[in-house]
Amino acid sequence: MSPNATDSSTILREERKMPNGCAKGWSSMSDSAEKQQCWKNQAFLKVNEIVGLVKYYCLRAYIVFWHELSMNPRVRSSPFSPPPADELILSADDIFSTRRRRLFFTSIHLLALGGLYFCVTGQVKLYTVLFALAVGTMSSIGVTAGSHRLWSHHAYKAKLPLRIILALFQTVGVQYSIYNWVRDHRLHHKYTDTDADPHNSNRGFFYSHVGWALMMPHPAFESKVSTVDMSDMESDWVVMWQYKLYAPLAAILSYVLPTVVPWWLWGEDLLVAHLVAAQLRQVLTLHSTFLINSAAHMWGVKPYDKNINPTENMFVSVATCGDGWHNYHHTFPWDYKNAELLDYKLNLSTLFIDAFSLIGWAYDLKTVPTELVNKRALRTGDGTRKPLPTAADEARTAADAAAAAACTNVYGWTDNDLPDEDRQMAQIYKKSD
Ligand SMILES: [Zn+2]
Ligand SMILES: [Zn+2]
Numbered sequence: 001m002s003p004n005a006t007d008s009s010t011i012l013r014e015e016r017k018m019p020n021g022c023a024k025g026w027s028s029m030s031d032s033a034e035k036q037q038c039w040k041n042q043a044f045l046k047v048n049e050i051v052g053l054v055k056y057y058c059l060r061a062y063i064v065f066w067h068e069l070s071m072n073p074r075v076r077s078s079p080f081s082p083p084p085a086d087e088l089i090l091s092a093d094d095i096f097s098t099r100r101r102r103l104f105f106t107s108i109h110l111l112a113l114g115g116l117y118f119c120v121t122g123q124v125k126l127y128t129v130l131f132a133l134a135v136g137t138m139s140s141i142g143v144t145a146g147s148h149r150l151w152s153h154h155a156y157k158a159k160l161p162l163r164i165i166l167a168l169f170q171t172v173g174v175q176y177s178i179y180n181w182v183r184d185h186r187l188h189h190k191y192t193d194t195d196a197d198p199h200n201s202n203r204g205f206f207y208s209h210v211g212w213a214l215m216m217p218h219p220a221f222e223s224k225v226s227t228v229d230m231s232d233m234e235s236d237w238v239v240m241w242q243y244k245l246y247a248p249l250a251a252i253l254s255y256v257l258p259t260v261v262p263w264w265l266w267g268e269d270l271l272v273a274h275l276v277a278a279q280l281r282q283v284l285t286l287h288s289t290f291l292i293n294s295a296a297h298m299w300g301v302k303p304y305d306k307n308i309n310p311t312e313n314m315f316v317s318v319a320t321c322g323d324g325w326h327n328y329h330h331t332f333p334w335d336y337k338n339a340e341l342l343d344y345k346l347n348l349s350t351l352f353i354d355a356f357s358l359i360g361w362a363y364d365l366k367t368v369p370t371e372l373v374n375k376r377a378l379r380t381g382d383g384t385r386k387p388l389p390t391a392a393d394e395a396r397t398a399a400d401a402a403a404a405a406a407c408t409n410v411y412g413w414t415d416n417d418l419p420d421e422d423r424q425m426a427q428i429y430k431k432s433d
Helices: 004-016 033-070 085-089 098-120 126-152 160-172 178-190 205-214 219-225 239-245 248-265 270-293 314-319 325-333 348-357 371-379 391-406 420-425
Strands: none
Touching: 033 248, 033 270, 098 205, 098 270, 126 160, 126 178, 126 248, 126 270, 126 348, 160 178, 160 239, 160 248, 178 219, 178 239, 205 270, 239 248, 248 270, 270 314, 371 391
């Protein structure tokens, strides 16, 4: 993979020949010229490694584009040029062809296996693992709080800086551009578990999990895809900007930066950093999102609507930062919490939105009153959820508690401390007047 093996090895040989080379240790060098030379050598080697990485990505991009151009005659524009208007409503297969997706999925899984090998054999630094977890969480939040709750469902509104942050986070996940994600997700809600649903769970676990991304879309999906109203997305310049720059942005944010940061900041091996923090991390977050379409449409209770496939799945919710409460979500897709009565441990995306609402960047947070949830659960739920106290019930209970606290000992009917309620509700037989 080294781009310039001769230059690198020459430098290494030169370095070894130096009586006071870098290997001696920085603190033991007394001469500033010596330190300068050492720094130059180190920088040169690092630059050479970066050039090698760039060459690797150029080669990879070349293979993908060659494959695309030679096998998919429908490709019409590069990701760098503005998309023609009609391309915006083409099916997923046209925008990101089936063959290219198969090639992409195969390559990322093979590379992720390499990352898993380094993790299992303990060859990865702890900082790199923590960094990969942080980047994975970031990308999950970009999908759940961004392309899902904000853009697909308008469950809340976000000011420009937050929309930009969410768009960048969403790009790290490499799960299609926001535009494509929203279009497919709206179809998923509109035609849940039918042929027009891009990941129809009635076709089995594998299809709804990943098979849909590797196969030609169903004709029913093709016929419905252009009916989705995407005018709101087309008027949001953050969404369209991310659409146009998606390929280079995803390459930089999801692959190049997560590779370079661990290597540069704490000296992780470049290959280990790439395979663990970029490839393995991306594959794991991709599958955690896919679990919403598969596991959370199959296994779990249905407290809100027993007539649909989506379920409440705690495991999926933890894996996706809060999007596994799927029976609730399909029943009330406009709730910004995406769930009912759960703490932030199981719904990190809600914590993220609440935190940004404190500074006003997230606003108009919509949620469902308990009374409405009670009614719906009683009407269509599977009985696993008992009706919960509503706001009115809680107010009444609070008033009762206040009255109870105000009660003092009384000596009899003529005591002025006798509560009015007792006086009014007392039954008096054979009243004299
Ligand atoms: Zn669903
Ligand atoms: Zn949804």
